[in-house]
Amino acid sequence: MAHIVIIGASTGGLPAAYELRDVLGKxxxxxxxxxxxxxxxVPSNPWIAVGWRSRRDTTFKLAPCLRKKNIEFVPVAAQxxxxxxxxVLLADGTVVDYDYLVIATGPKLxxxxxxxxxxxxxxxxxxxxxxxxxAFEKWRDFIEDxxxxxxxAVQMASCFGPAYEFAFIMDADLRKRRIRDKVPMxxxxxxxxxxxxxxxxxxxxxxxxxxxxxxxxxNWITNASITRVEDGxxxxxxxxxxxxxxxxxxxxxxYSMMLPxxxxxxxxxxxxxxxxxxxxxxxxxxxxxxxxxxxxxxVGVCIAIPPVETTPVPTGTPxxxxxxxxxxxxxxxxxxxDIDGREPDKIPTWxxxxxxxxxxxxxxxxxxxxxxxxxxxxxxxxxWVHLAKAAFEKYFIRKMKKGTTERLYEKYILKxxxxxxxx
Numbered sequence: 406m407a408h409i410v411i412i413g414a415s416t417g418g419l420p421a422a423y424e425l426r427d428v429l430g431k432x433x434x435x436x437x438x439x440x441x442x443x444x445x446x447v448p449s450n451p452w453i454a455v456g457w458r459s460r461r462d463t464t465f466k467l468a469p470c471l472r473k474k475n476i477e478f479v480p481v482a483a484q485x486x487x488x489x490x491x492x493v494l495l496a497d498g499t500v501v502d503y504d505y506l507v508i509a510t511g512p513k514l515x516x517x518x519x520x521x522x523x524x525x526x527x528x529x530x531x532x533x534x535x536x537x538x539x540a541f542e543k544w545r546d547f548i549e550d551x552x553x554x555x556x557x558a559v560q561m562a563s564c565f566g567p568a569y570e571f572a573f574i575m576d577a578d579l580r581k582r583r584i585r586d587k588v589p590m591x592x593x594x595x596x597x598x599x600x601x602x603x604x605x606x607x608x609x610x611x612x613x614x615x616x617x618x619x620x621x622x623x624n625w626i627t628n629a630s631i632t633r634v635e636d637g638x639x640x641x642x643x644x645x646x647x648x649x650x651x652x653x654x655x656x657x658x659x660y661s662m663m664l665p666x667x668x669x670x671x672x673x674x675x676x677x678x679x680x681x682x683x684x685x686x687x688x689x690x691x692x693x694x695x696x697x698x699x700x701x702x703x704v705g706v707c708i709a710i711p712p713v714e715t716t717p718v719p720t721g722t723p724x725x726x727x728x729x730x731x732x733x734x735x736x737x738x739x740x741x742x743d744i745d746g747r748e749p750d751k752i753p754t755w756x757x758x759x760x761x762x763x764x765x766x767x768x769x770x771x772x773x774x775x776x777x778x779x780x781x782x783x784x785x786x787x788x789w790v791h792l793a794k795a796a797f798e799k800y801f802i803r804k805m806k807k808g809t810t811e812r813l814y815e816k817y818i819l820k821x822x823x824x825x826x827x828x
Contacts, residue, residue, distance in 0.1 A: 407433045407744050410493060410503035412483045414439035414467050417705030417729050418509035419805060424737040426474050427810040440482035442467055444805060449798055450531040451571040454540035455578045465806050474808050483672040488698045505740050508687050508703040512667035519559055521634030528634055528661040531567055540662060551584050552659030555639050557593035560630040561666030563721025565602045568664050569614060570762050576621045577764025591656060592618060592625040593641055595718040599625055603723045604757060605713045605777050607770045608784040626654060628717050648717040669707060682709040692749040693736045704732040713776050727758040727814040728775060758814060760794040767791040
């Protein structure tokens with residue numbers, strides 16, 4: 406009997422546990438280790454930050470769901486990985502032995518890389534539900550005394566979609582409250598141009614998103630690196646295509662949400678260069694295995710993927726839900742192959758498929774593969790995207806609570822887009 410340990414229980418870790426149980430049957434042991442006892446649907450956090458959703462709408466307890474699948478659950482953070490000993494040391498001193506390890510931790514939020522950034526500084530975040538709830542508390546104060554907003558993503562950020570979403574969601578919420586005219590908004594991003602998205606653009610994402618920002622009276626600064634944030638003031642350097650500073654901005658704000666850069670979590674990053682790259686992200690081969698320790702797999706935001714291109718201000722590459730879903734399936738099947746004495750041969754399809762909400766409309770895009778040049782790419786706008794994402798939230802949470810092994814992004818979002826299958 407093999408023992409598979411999964412670190413993390415979010416968009417990568419929980420589906421991995423379900424899918425491994427499905428492909429391995431009942432004869433092998435599966436344990437999920439997590440620093441929280443609750444699953445949260447992260448894409449809903451921008452809605453939580455303006456009060457359109459609550460914790461009750463977007464979370465559920467993990468233990469009962471995993472128990473139904475005969476999956477052990479340890480709600481204690483991992484402290485150290487000992488890959489040569491096939492062990493994980495937990496924060497409470499417990500040692501967990503494994504035959505296979507799946508790292509699905511997500512990222513560490515690198516607020517410390519910019520002075521004054523983050524919920525402990527002067528800007529808000531929608532990266533976790535706790536952060537989103539704090540952002541909503543400040544939002545409620547803000548709408549009583551509105552002023553300028555600065556929103557965007559800092560240098561080395563790799564997840565730009567939620568920054569655009571939150572800018573448009575705030576705009577929609579302010580218009581509903583009839584106070585949009587009192588709120589100047591500026592979008593500040595490390596992207597070389599609006600709509601780059603860490604993907605080198607998708608279709609006409611540049612033109613479409615520039616048009617949306619213009620129509621909503623949102624100014625923007627691209628090629629920006631944030632040097633520091635003070636109470637009510639943000640300092641940003643704007644760079645030319647060669648990376649030279651061409652202008653320095655001092656932006657006043659009454660409310661700000663800036664997405665941070667990501668790093669690997671401490672327990673993983675501490676293992677060193679055989680496991681992770683300099684940012685602490687897990688090195689994997691085409692089968693999602695670590696090149697040195699073939700019994701260690703990784704899925705999701707925690708894996709190392711190089712930027713799609715060199716940009717004047719450093720940007721990372723996003724990992725979308727559909728892409729993570731394909732990593733999970735490949736990982737489960739490759740572990741099964743190894744247990745059965747066969748060589749792993751399943752390679753994930755790194756395609757990007759996304760429904761991005763804009764408050765009262767939305768944008769859907771496909772990038773296949775995620776890193777250009779691509780076989781297929783397109784982007785479309787419509788209210789149907791807003792409605793589809795809201796419906797997908799409920800669908801995804803319901804299915805995860807039931808322990809589904811279906812490819813939910815593939816089954817639902819491709820259908821919503823009118824695409825039957827991506828190969």
